[in-house]
Amino acid sequence: MGDKAIGVPAINIRSKRPRDVLNEIKWRGYQVHECTIYYLHRGAPNDTRIVRGSEVISLGNSFFTLENSSSIPYHRIRRIEYGGEVVYRKG
Numbered sequence: 001m002g003d004k005a006i007g008v009p010a011i012n013i014r015s016k017r018p019r020d021v022l023n024e025i026k027w028r029g030y031q032v033h034e035c036t037i038y039y040l041h042r043g044a045p046n047d048t049r050i051v052r053g054s055e056v057i058s059l060g061n062s063f064f065t066l067e068n069s070s071s072i073p074y075h076r077i078r079r080i081e082y083g084g085e086v087v088y089r090k091g
Contacts (some may be wrong), residue, residue, distance in 0.1 A: 034083050037077060
């Protein structure tokens with residue numbers, strides 16, 4: 001299955017790729033710090049690490065960067081929640 005965006009009426013995200021979802025949140029005036037990002041991280045419990053949007057300092061072309069200088073490729077993102085609602089889930 002491919003990647004899926006799950007529309008949340010409260011914010012109406014239309015994008016289907018994780019980078020585009022995060023950029024849409026940023027550029028449409030929503031707050032990235034309201035996001036919770038779940039991404040593949042080998043060795044972590046369930047191979048998943050969870051970061052708050054407030055930890056994201058930049059959105060690049062191929063990856064996003066965290067406060068601790070970690071660069072995470074977008075293809076590792078499994079799920080994005082905004083205000084507790086799922087707005088992206090890797091399919």
